[in-house]
Amino acid sequence: MAIQINNEIDGIYPAYNDSYIQFESTLTGSTKAVIQLLPQTTFPKPFELYSNINGVFIFNLKEAVKSRFNQYGFEDIYTTYPTGWSRNIQNLTLTQHLEITDYNTETSGATLTKSYEFFKSVKQIGEPVFYNNTQILNNSINGVDYNLTYFEGYPFSFELQKVIENDSIKIRSRNTSLFSNNLISDSTNAMRIYIDKVSSNWTTSNFLPLQDSLNKLEIFNNGVLTTNFNLKKVPAKCxxxxxxxxxxxxxxxxxxxxxxxxxxxxxxxxxxxxxxxxxxxxxxxxxxxxxxxxxxxxxxxxxxxxxxxxxxxxxxxxxxxxxxxxxxxxxxxxxxxxxxxxxxxxxxxxxxxxxxxxxxxxxxxxxxxx
Known part of the structure; x- marks a missing residue:
C-alpha cells in the first residue's frame, strides 16, 4: 500500500501561483485522503479529499502558503542597517510540510510526508521558474543575468533568494577585477546585500568601489560564480x-x-x-x-x-x-x-x-x- 505522486511542484516555487499536487492511492477500495498541513498550530484541522472518477486526488497548496506569508504583510520589517553589508532576512521564503494519509471504508493506509519550498512572489503566464538559489529577487530573463539601477545617496539593497548557513558570498567587479570581502550567511534564508546606507556606501567604505557608469558585477557563492548583474550607478542627485x-x-x-x-x-x-x-x-x-x-x-x-x-x-x-x-x-x-x-x-x-x-x-x- 502506498501513495503515488503523479504531479508536483519543484524548486523554490512562487507562492502566489497555483501549486497543485496530484496523487493516487494503491490502497484497495480507497475512498478518501486526508492532508494535514504543518505546523498544526497554524492548520489545526486537516483537509479531506475525494478522488475524481479516475482515482486521482488533487490539492492546491496556494491558499495555505499565502496565509502563512500574508500574516507578515508586504512592508519591509528590516528598516535598520546591520553593521556590515549583508544580513539574512526571514519571511521571503518558507518550507511547507504536509502529511498525506489515504483511507478505505475499513482502515487507513500509508502516510506520506512531503515538503515544498516557496518564495513570496508571483509569475505571469509564460514566465519560467528559475532554479538558481542565489538569483536576485528582481526581474530577469533567465534567473542568472540581472540589470539594476542604483541612485547614489539613497537606501539601496537587493536580495538573494536563498543562501545556506555559513555560505560565503563574494562580489567581483569585472570593471576593476576587484573582489569584495566575504559576506557570511548566519542562517539558511534569503540574504539582503546593502549597497548604500545613505551615510556610507560601497565606494566610500572601500567595500567594492563603483564607477559612476555601468558596473559589471559577478556574485560568487563559496567560490562558484552563480549570478551576473549589471549595476548602473547614477551619481547623487535630487x-x-x-x-x-x-x-x-x-x-x-x-x-x-x-x-x-x-x-x-x-x-x-x-x-x-x-x-x-x-x-x-x-x-x-x-x-x-x-x-x-x-x-x-x-x-x-x-x-x-x-x-x-x-x-x-x-x-x-x-x-x-x-x-x-x-x-x-x-x-x-x-x-x-x-x-x-x-x-x-x-x-x-x-x-x-x-x-x-x-x-x-x-x-x-x-x-x-x-
Missing amino acids: GVYLKWFNNDGGYSYYLFDEYYNSSSTFKSVGEVSRNSFNNVIDGLKSPTMNIGKEGSENLAVRTVADENEVQHLKSLFSSPSVQMWSSNNPFINGKWQTVTISGNHSYSTKKALNEVKLTINLPEQITIKL
Whole structure:
C-alpha cells in the first residue's frame, strides 16, 4: 500500500501561483485522503479529499502558503542597517510540510510526508521558474543575468533568494577585477546585500568601489560564480525616491525626477448644530458650524527610463506595498512612509528611452477637527 505522486511542484516555487499536487492511492477500495498541513498550530484541522472518477486526488497548496506569508504583510520589517553589508532576512521564503494519509471504508493506509519550498512572489503566464538559489529577487530573463539601477545617496539593497548557513558570498567587479570581502550567511534564508546606507556606501567604505557608469558585477557563492548583474550607478542627485515590493519577492527602488506637480484636495467632514436660540435683536448666527475638513495630497512624478528600467518599473504599478523616502535630497537620513500610486505602465519597444508618469497618493492629511 502506498501513495503515488503523479504531479508536483519543484524548486523554490512562487507562492502566489497555483501549486497543485496530484496523487493516487494503491490502497484497495480507497475512498478518501486526508492532508494535514504543518505546523498544526497554524492548520489545526486537516483537509479531506475525494478522488475524481479516475482515482486521482488533487490539492492546491496556494491558499495555505499565502496565509502563512500574508500574516507578515508586504512592508519591509528590516528598516535598520546591520553593521556590515549583508544580513539574512526571514519571511521571503518558507518550507511547507504536509502529511498525506489515504483511507478505505475499513482502515487507513500509508502516510506520506512531503515538503515544498516557496518564495513570496508571483509569475505571469509564460514566465519560467528559475532554479538558481542565489538569483536576485528582481526581474530577469533567465534567473542568472540581472540589470539594476542604483541612485547614489539613497537606501539601496537587493536580495538573494536563498543562501545556506555559513555560505560565503563574494562580489567581483569585472570593471576593476576587484573582489569584495566575504559576506557570511548566519542562517539558511534569503540574504539582503546593502549597497548604500545613505551615510556610507560601497565606494566610500572601500567595500567594492563603483564607477559612476555601468558596473559589471559577478556574485560568487563559496567560490562558484552563480549570478551576473549589471549595476548602473547614477551619481547623487535630487528626486522623489520610491521603494516597493516587487513580483519577484524582493524590494525595488527608483528615483523619479526632482520636479513634480503637487495638488491638494480638501472637503468638509460635516456640520453640527450650534444649539443656540437667538432672536433677531440678539444677533442671528448660522444654526450650524463646520466640524472640520479632511484632505489629501497627490504628487505627479515622471522619469525617463531605459529598456531595463522600464521592465524594472512594471511591478511598481501592481505592488501591494509602495513607500516614499521622506527626503528628496541624497545623503540625508530620512524615513519611509507608506503611499499608494495610480497610473498606467506603457512603453514603446522602438524607443531607447521611455517616459514613465505616475501619481503618488500621500497618506490622508492630519487636519483640525471637532
